Amino acid sequence: MAWQANLALDYRLNGARTVLHHEHDGPLRILKSLYPEGDAICHNVIVHPPGGLVGGDTLDIRVRVQEGAHGLISTPGATRFYACDDEPATQRVHLALEPGARLEWLPLEAIAYPGCRARNQWQATLAEGAELLAWDVTALGLPNANQPFVFGHFEQHMSIPGLWLEQAQIEAGDLRLLDSPLGLGGLRCMGTMLLAAGTALTRARRELLLGSVRDVLAEPPEGVRVGATCPNDHMLVVRAAAPLVEPLMGCLQTVWGVLRSAGWGEGVQAPRIWRV
Secondary structure (H helix, E strand, C coil), X not given: CXXXXXXEEEEEEECCEEEEEEEEECCCEECCCECCCCCCCEEEEEECCCCCECCCCEEEXXXXXXXXXXXXXXXXXXXEECECCCCCEXXXXXXXXXXXXXXXXECCCEEECCCEEEEEEEEEEECCCCEEEEEEEEEXXXXXXXXXXXXXXXXXXXXXXXXXXXXXXXXXXXXXXXHCCCCCCCCCEEEEEEEEECCCCCHHHHHHHHHHHHHHCCCXXXXXXXXXXXXXXXXEEEEEEECCHHHHHHHHHHHHHHHHHHHHCCCCCCCHHHHC
């Protein structure tokens, strides 16, 4: 029997405090709201009790951040797409930011197990003055467990309509994509991180952000290939690939801290769940 799960998160201001209202249907839950940085930023962790997805399972997560609110969302573990022989397993995420809202979408990685048929779909919409700091990390197979991604299919679609689109169809047997220097170059973990704004970033701000990020990426962790660019005047994008997920995730966490500080003037208060 397939699991169908829906989670709706609604961040709003209550005075100077960001508060979360949420509804769920099926096996998706939100842990209690935490305020390690004070009332302005609400930290939350999304929990999926089954621990993974198989054929026909669907996770549908919708996040709304109302005007002036600031939410930070992470997960306690990876999203696991297990092997299946029938319908694909699907995760859909939609993030909607209203004017002046901020959201940090920072889940741990998605793991594509050998034999999976997976769809990972992600979309964000940004009103004027809204800003989003987000990443998406995918690991193909489990090299440390001797389970390489030698068969299976992973479909990815990430977009901010009118600004940015990134999508991929990854077949485990497509070695031209997986092993070619023009593809993943034999690496099996990939990540995309972005800072996106509903209002165009000034040239001075783009140069400041890009320079700050490139400074910390001058000496990336061993094995990580990474670069940063501004594909348009609303965004900064970092793309990385590595043989293992841990150094890649560590690299993106460092970049997250730099963007949080240089872009928003916030401290680097990592979600507590990252240290568990």
